Amino acid sequence: MRTDDAILGVTHRRLQSPGRxxxxxxxxxxxxxxAFKHAILLALLDALTAKDKPLCYFDTHAGRxxxxxxxxxxxxxxxxxxxxxxxxDGHDPPPLRRYVDAIGxxxxxxxxxxxxxxxxxxAQALRTNDRLVLCETQDDEAATLRALFRDDARAHVHAxxxxxxxxxxxxxxxxxxxxxxxxxxxxxxxxxxxxxxALTQAHARWPNGAYAVWYPIKSHRVIAPFHRHLAAGxxxxxxxxxxxxxxxxxxLRLNGxxxxxxxxxxxxDAALATMxxxxxxxxxxxxxxxxxxxxxxxx
Numbered sequence: 245m246r247t248d249d250a251i252l253g254v255t256h257r258r259l260q261s262p263g264r265x266x267x268x269x270x271x272x273x274x275x276x277x278x279a280f281k282h283a284i285l286l287a288l289l290d291a292l293t294a295k296d297k298p299l300c301y302f303d304t305h306a307g308r309x310x311x312x313x314x315x316x317x318x319x320x321x322x323x324x325x326x327x328x329x330x331x332x333d334g335h336d337p338p339p340l341r342r343y344v345d346a347i348g349x350x351x352x353x354x355x356x357x358x359x360x361x362x363x364x365x366x367a368q369a370l371r372t373n374d375r376l377v378l379c380e381t382q383d384d385e386a387a388t389l390r391a392l393f394r395d396d397a398r399a400h401v402h403a404x405x406x407x408x409x410x411x412x413x414x415x416x417x418x419x420x421x422x423x424x425x426x427x428x429x430x431x432x433x434x435x436x437x438x439x440x441x442a443l444t445q446a447h448a449r450w451p452n453g454a455y456a457v458w459y460p461i462k463s464h465r466v467i468a469p470f471h472r473h474l475a476a477g478x479x480x481x482x483x484x485x486x487x488x489x490x491x492x493x494x495x496l497r498l499n500g501x502x503x504x505x506x507x508x509x510x511x512x513d514a515a516l517a518t519m520x521x522x523x524x525x526x527x528x529x530x531x532x533x534x535x536x537x538x539x540x541x542x543x
Contacts (some may be wrong), residue, residue: 273311273313273323273324273359273361274311274313274323274324274327274328274329274359275323275324275326275327276323276326276327276487276489276501276527276529277327277458277460277498277501278324278327278328278359279327279328279331279343279523279526279527280487280501280503280523280527281362281426281458281501281503282343282346282362282365283340283342283343283519283523284456284485284503284505284516284519285362285365285366285424285456286342286343286346286365286369287342287512287515287516287519288422288454288456288505288508288509288512289301289366289369289370289422290342290369291509291510291511291512291515292420292421292422292454292509293369293370293371293374295420297418297420298371298373298374298375298418298420299370299374299375299418299420299421299422300374300375300376300377300416300417300418300420300421300422301366301370301374301375301376301377301421301422301424302376302377302379302410302413302414302416302421302422302423302424303362303363303366303376303377303378303379303406303423303424303426304379304406304407304409304410304423304424304425304426304427304442305379305380305381305406305425305426305427305428306361306362306363306378306379306380306389306401306406307361307362307363307380307385307389308361308380308385308388308389308392309360309361309363309364309378309388309389309392309393310350310358310359310360310361310364310392311358311359311360311361312357312358312359313356313357313358313359314357324356324359326489326527326529327527328347328356328359329356330526330527331343331344331526331527332344332347332348332356337522337525337526338522339515339518339519339521339522340519340522340523340526346360346365346368346369347359347360349368350364362424362426363376363378363389363392363393363399364392366424367393367396367398367399370398372398374398374418375398375399375400375416375418376393376396376398376399376400377400377402377409377413377416378393378399378400378401378402379401379402379404379405379406379409380401380402380403380406381403381404381405381406383403386401386402386403387403389401390403406425406427407438407441407442410423410442410445410446410449411445411449414446414449414450414453415449415450415453416450419452420452420453421453421454422453422454422455422456423446423453423454423455423456424456424458425439425442425455425456425457425458426457426458429459429460433466435459436459436466436467436469436470439457439459439470440470440473440474443455443457443474443478443479443506444478447478447479447506448478451478451479452507453507454505454506454507454508454509455479455505455506455507456503456504456505457503457504457505457506458501458502458503459501459502459503459504460498460500460501461486461488461492461498461499461500461501461502462494462495462497462498462499463492463495464492466495467502470504471484471504471540474504474506474540474541475540475541476541477541479506479507479541480507480541480542481506481507481508481539481541481542481543482504482505482506482508482539482540482541482542483504483505483508483512483513483516483537483538483539483540483542484502484503484504484505484536484537484538484539484540485502485503485505485516485520485535485536485537486500486501486502486503486535486536486537487500487501487502487520487523487524487527487533487534487535488500488524488532488533488534488535489524489527489528489529489530489533490529490530490532490533491530491532504540513537513539513543516537517537520535520536520537521535523535
């Protein structure tokens, strides 16, 4: 989940220089973009686990897996207060109950101290016969992630670039599953080109896999070419969900974020149609906050 300083302040390409990446998610854990991403992630995994056959969850940019909101980094920005902090006030609407309960499970005493990352939320949602492939290029973050999952035989942590790992490790032996692509956007606009390449190559290797791609929204002008590319193929069905917490009228701030879902699970559009208004109402930072759900390709 990536927000303003990561998107605005760093220009080098992660794919070219993975060891020099500056982004640290600990400053942003639990913010509005995390709430959006993780609520959708759980809906996707619930839809996929409705079938009995095992699946593989593949996380290309896994991070450390869990974050302490009382750490210096999280306290410095306080971004979680306008994210999960707004949804844990006892008034969360039913469409967000699944997500809120998952966060609560990591904080059994009722005090919000820990925010789970995508790997930990996925591990909670998956079954004993499912598998997790977790990629993280920063050595210290990967080491922390590996320690977090040391007792979970389902999880396989790879200290490597997630895009390269997709080429090496897809398709999974399960032949069913979800790939989450959630980069730090240090490449800025260039990350959308990386998305296009990664998805095209992944489709050639695993055309039936489901793929969820998170992206920031500062200006839709930047996002439009990426949407046009996916609207033209190679996937037969592509669904887009977006949330704006502020009006899309300034390219100098993070106004919202989106999730593009290729090969979405059956009826996930109906689930998101009820979830997105709840996210908008709970996370809005402006009267102009908005949401959008539409098909780029398919239904």
